[in-house]
Amino acid sequence: MNPDSQAHVQSFIRFFIISLSNARMYTIGHPQVARMLVKAYESLAAALEHNSHLSFILLEDHVVLNEMRLPHSFYTMRFAEVFRERGCSHIKVLSTLTSQELGELVNAMAMPKQALPENLSSILLGTIYLSEDGLNVSGDEEILLPTLKDLPQYELEQFREIQETIRTRKHINVSGLYKLVGGFIKVFRQEQPILHALIPLRLLDEYTYTHSTNACLLNLAQAISLGIEGQLLHDIGVAALLHDIGKLTIPEEILTKTDKLTEKEWQIVREHPIKGALFLMDNPGIPRLAVIVAFEHHLKFNLSGYPSVNTSWQQNICSHMTAISDFF
Numbered sequence: 244m245n246p247d248s249q250a251h252v253q254s255f256i257r258f259f260i261i262s263l264s265n266a267r268m269y270t271i272g273h274p275q276v277a278r279m280l281v282k283a284y285e286s287l288a289a290a291l292e293h294n295s296h297l298s299f300i301l302l303e304d305h306v307v308l309n310e311m312r313l314p315h316s317f318y319t320m321r322f323a324e325v326f327r328e329r330g331c332s333h334i335k336v337l338s339t340l341t342s343q344e345l346g347e348l349v350n351a352m353a354m355p356k357q358a359l360p361e362n363l364s365s366i367l368l369g370t371i372y373l374s375e376d377g378l379n380v381s382g383d384e385e386i387l388l389p390t391l392k393d394l395p396q397y398e399l400e401q402f403r404e405i406q407e408t409i410r411t412r413k414h415i416n417v418s419g420l421y422k423l424v425g426g427f428i429k430v431f432r433q434e435q436p437i438l439h440a441l442i443p444l445r446l447l448d449e450y451t452y453t454h455s456t457n458a459c460l461l462n463l464a465q466a467i468s469l470g471i472e473g474q475l476l477h478d479i480g481v482a483a484l485l486h487d488i489g490k491l492t493i494p495e496e497i498l499t500k501t502d503k504l505t506e507k508e509w510q511i512v513r514e515h516p517i518k519g520a521l522f523l524m525d526n527p528g529i530p531r532l533a534v535i536v537a538f539e540h541h542l543k544f545n546l547s548g549y550p551s552v553n554t555s556w557q558q559n560i561c562s563h564m565t566a567i568s569d570f571f
Contacts (some may be wrong), residue, residue, distance in 0.1 A: 251290035258283035266353035329511040333369040341366040424480035459483040461568035482536040489519025
């Protein structure tokens, strides 16, 4: 494959992932999704001008294109991950591809637990698996998701213990929190890619583990880039880990509701920063910064968010970091 075609494919992967992320965050009809889909299709069509088809093989977090591994990046890693989550590790795209087919694929992948479409004549989705006979490719076999073997069990148990403590209104084990954050900081000190550390975490429930730890890791990334060290760095990580604990007071049927929330339900949701901050204030040893961040993380930079505060209110920089991490 010539360098131009490879560059077009890399652009396609980037626009595809951005489009899918926006579709999951908003809706498939959002203007940003449509714009990124157009760019993704144009990039892929350009690559297919000189190729009758493109064959993607997804091996762990790497993408192999027509037997050549693409340079590793956040986008190739996410591309491999989102398909492997759906049991797909082999994608063949034919030159007859239409923009409608690409849109249908993104639409299906934006919906939780929805099966990948099987009626796309120009996008063939299958699986690669290992057997005694070597490497095999199948269109209907399923593969197992990656295991959690790379994630120390004590970290998982510690976080689950923290969650249960919050649910039952008991006092939080602060030393457990600092051990957890200390482990994340160690990952950064070893200069391992941030997102590589997140891969096994995504197999767990989005809020109960992944969302909180993702926010913690992204907060640490921002803080380290600003030169923050020592105890404050640990406190910033703890604050991110606990920023959304007020949501545990929201009834599950509201949190998981797929339809539009009523005004009364929205009012309940908007109370979680206050409830989270009050809960943390009642726990000895919790850093004051965590209380502040729990209260402020939905204020928005111009204070137009919630809860309502005086126009002279000055937000902590850690709250700004956490708002960015939370949204991302």
